Amino acid sequence: MAFKSKEDAKAYWSENIRLMLVLMVIWFVVSFGCGILFVDELNAIRIGGYKLGFWFAQQGSIYAFVALIFVYAKKMGDLDRKYGVEEK
Amino acid sequence: MSLQTMTYLVVGFTFALYIGIALWARAGSTKEFYVAGGGVHPVANGMATAADWMSAASFISMAGMIAFMGYGGSVFLMGWTGGFVLLAMLLAPYLRKFGKFTVPEFIGDRYYSRTARIVAVLCLIIASVTYVIGQMKGIGVAFSRFIEVDYNTGLLVGMGIVFVYAVLGGMKGITYTQIVQYVVLIFAYTIPAIFISLNITGNPIPQLGLGASVVNGDTYFLDRLDQVVTELGFAEYTTQARLSTLNMVAYTLSLMIGTAGLPHVIIRFFTVPKVKDARSSAGWALVFIAILYTTAPAVGAMARLNLMETIKPSGGENLVYDERPDWFKKWEGTGLLKFEDKNGDGRIQYSAKADTNEMVTVDNDIMVLANPEIARLPNWVIALVAAGGLAAALSTAAGLLLAISSAISHDLLKGVFMPNITEKQELNASRIAMAGAILVAGYLGFNPPDFAAGTVALAFGLAASSIFPALMMGIFDKRINKEGAIAGMIAGIGVTLLYVFQHTGIMFVASTAFLGDMKPNWFLGIEPNAFGVVGAIVNFGVAYAVSRVTQAPPVHVQEMVESIRMPAGASAAHAH
Numbered sequence: 001m002a003f004k005s006k007e008d009a010k011a012y013w014s015e016n017i018r019l020m021l022v023l024m025v026i027w028f029v030v031s032f033g034c035g036i037l038f039v040d041e042l043n044a045i046r047i048g049g050y051k052l053g054f055w056f057a058q059q060g061s062i063y064a065f066v067a068l069i070f071v072y073a074k075k076m077g078d079l080d081r082k083y084g085v086e087e088k
Numbered sequence: 089m090s091l092q093t094m095t096y097l098v099v100g101f102t103f104a105l106y107i108g109i110a111l112w113a114r115a116g117s118t119k120e121f122y123v124a125g126g127g128v129h130p131v132a133n134g135m136a137t138a139a140d141w142m143s144a145a146s147f148i149s150m151a152g153m154i155a156f157m158g159y160g161g162s163v164f165l166m167g168w169t170g171g172f173v174l175l176a177m178l179l180a181p182y183l184r185k186f187g188k189f190t191v192p193e194f195i196g197d198r199y200y201s202r203t204a205r206i207v208a209v210l211c212l213i214i215a216s217v218t219y220v221i222g223q224m225k226g227i228g229v230a231f232s233r234f235i236e237v238d239y240n241t242g243l244l245v246g247m248g249i250v251f252v253y254a255v256l257g258g259m260k261g262i263t264y265t266q267i268v269q270y271v272v273l274i275f276a277y278t279i280p281a282i283f284i285s286l287n288i289t290g291n292p293i294p295q296l297g298l299g300a301s302v303v304n305g306d307t308y309f310l311d312r313l314d315q316v317v318t319e320l321g322f323a324e325y326t327t328q329a330r331l332s333t334l335n336m337v338a339y340t341l342s343l344m345i346g347t348a349g350l351p352h353v354i355i356r357f358f359t360v361p362k363v364k365d366a367r368s369s370a371g372w373a374l375v376f377i378a379i380l381y382t383t384a385p386a387v388g389a390m391a392r393l394n395l396m397e398t399i400k401p402s403g404g405e406n407l408v409y410d411e412r413p414d415w416f417k418k419w420e421g422t423g424l425l426k427f428e429d430k431n432g433d434g435r436i437q438y439s440a441k442a443d444t445n446e447m448v449t450v451d452n453d454i455m456v457l458a459n460p461e462i463a464r465l466p467n468w469v470i471a472l473v474a475a476g477g478l479a480a481a482l483s484t485a486a487g488l489l490l491a492i493s494s495a496i497s498h499d500l501l502k503g504v505f506m507p508n509i510t511e512k513q514e515l516n517a518s519r520i521a522m523a524g525a526i527l528v529a530g531y532l533g534f535n536p537p538d539f540a541a542g543t544v545a546l547a548f549g550l551a552a553s554s555i556f557p558a559l560m561m562g563i564f565d566k567r568i569n570k571e572g573a574i575a576g577m578i579a580g581i582g583v584t585l586l587y588v589f590q591h592t593g594i595m596f597v598a599s600t601a602f603l604g605d606m607k608p609n610w611f612l613g614i615e616p617n618a619f620g621v622v623g624a625i626v627n628f629g630v631a632y633a634v635s636r637v638t639q640a641p642p643v644h645v646q647e648m649v650e651s652i653r654m655p656a657g658a659s660a661a662h663a664h
Contacts (some may be wrong), residue, residue, distance in 0.1 A: 085654045
């Protein structure tokens with residue numbers, strides 16, 4: 001089992017990197033962005049008793065991390081099948 | 089039934105389970121000893137990883153740190169979970185495809201160098217040994233507080249239990265005990281949290297209770313907490329930052345990179361059957377970790393309010409010292425809680441000002457351990473907390489010990505010094521290495537070095553500045569060669585160690601801190617514990633630069649990188 005061509009191998013890898021970069025940007029925004037850098041601005045908004053920035057720092061970022069990994073696993077599975085390199 | 093009997097019963101039952109599993113899951117081959125045979129279901133591996141990862145520090149100390157650091161405690165919450173995203177996307181699937189037993193083995197093969205492998209073994213051993221000391225202390229402390237045997241006896245019993253299941257079962261025995269330990273620890277953590285959240289907010293889910301309003305009144309719980317702490321002169325709970333924004337970013341990032349680079353976590357992903365499973369297993373691990381980590385902020389905040397309001401009920405008078413509750417007396421006995429009647433009025437004053445504050449010691453660790461007693465929960469819950477603390481410490485210790493023993497028997501012995509030993513001999517060697525590692529860890533637990541408190545920071549700093557960059561670049565940049573990787577690892581560790589030691593003392597002996605532990609001397613105001621990320625950046629930079637001016641890696645190494653980037657063709661983890 002291998003890539004059909006050199007171009008395929010290149011395309012697979014660059015799609016993988018693109019997916020990774022998009023997810024890493026989200027990873028950065030939910031934790032460092034919402035939880036630290038813009039925490040004061042977000043704290044002006046409230047959900048129930050939570051200030052939004054505080055919620056991201058102590059709750060929201062963690063939920064987002066879990067979602068990110070499962071999205072990555074799902075999308076990579078699709079990508080493997082698209083290029084025929086999934087495990088049998 | 090008395091609390092004492094109940095605790096013996098619950099802890100005894102969990103220990104019997106661990107031993108039972110050990111007898112059932114004996115390792116018969118090196119593959120079973122190092123990677124549990126490579127057939128662990130991704131969800132089961134996720135659960136074992138969660139127990140492996142969550143140590144005595146997560147279980148006992150973290151909520152207490154958050155209770156006193158407020159918003160600033162978020163660095164631990166985000167740092168110790170966000171690393172799993174890096175692990176899932178940057179390392180785990182590729183290392184699983186590589187399909188061998190240890191982290192140094194990857195570094196040795198990828199950088200076609202024995203030197204690189206030995207440097208990696210050293211980093212791994214230093215990081216893991218320093219980390220294991222904390223677990224051994226946790227075991228001794230949990231025993232001495234709950235079972236009321238002395239610290240040394242407790243530690244000895246703990247060592248005995250780990251010895252049985254880790255030496256007999258290796259990774260196979262450790263995996264199945266970790267799954268049971270996860271179940272024990274998560275119940276032990278969440279049940280008291282549910283009761284306390286119900287008491288304070290009427291909402292049984294702590295994650296929602298933290299954002300809900302208090303039972304008797306229409307103020308939100310967090311607003312009430314902010315008000316109570318600021319009235320006494322403490323920083324506002326929900327906005328209290330840790331030093332500067334830059335420091336918080338650096339601290340969080342260091343913990344994330346360190347998490348992704350800790351070998352005892354990485355090797356757990358060698359135990360699943362496929363690359364696909366390594367990706368999803370990281371997600372499951374984080375699900376199981378998130379259950380505790382999203383509960384911890386509620387535990388911390390509610391424990392803080394409970395403590396403050398016990399001392400000074402809202403609208404009431406300060407607590408009279410002679411009328412203090414039983415748990416207060418009990419924890420005074422341990423020295424973790426200390427009262428000094430400075431103004432001689434017989435009442436307890438608690439404030440942020442050092443000259444009027446009469447609660448002279450309030451240890452972080454009390455928050456989780458005393459919580460069930462403060463909330464007057466039934467005895468079986470308190471007994472469960474004892475078993476949970478022990479499960480957290482034992483599971484992490486076992487994972488670390490396996491990482492250490494496999495580095496010794498597989499990387500040093502089989503890989504470097506005696507390549508010709510048979511599998512049977514290697515299996516015996518790995519058992520002896522495991523036994524030796526337990527004895528060394530136990531010795532350090534009996535005689536905790538003065539630097540023990542600072543060592544977790546060192547473990548994360550080393551993992552972040554040496555292991556993580558070497559692994560990541562090995563996968564994502566084909567051009568990184570032996571010279572670059574070795575120079576990068578040494579530069580990364582060098583910078584991190586120099587910074588940590590110059591501010592906290594050489595091996596944490598304070599008098600040798602030649603630049604002093606002073607904020608004005610900190611580089612950009614970054615505290616030593618948060619410096620791993622700077623070491624990592626130095627590592628990346630040096631490795632990149634050195635690789636560009638030296639010879640490209642040989643063709644077979646570049647082909648190896650090609651092959652680990654593609655999931656197909658992964659076989660189960662193997663030795664050669």
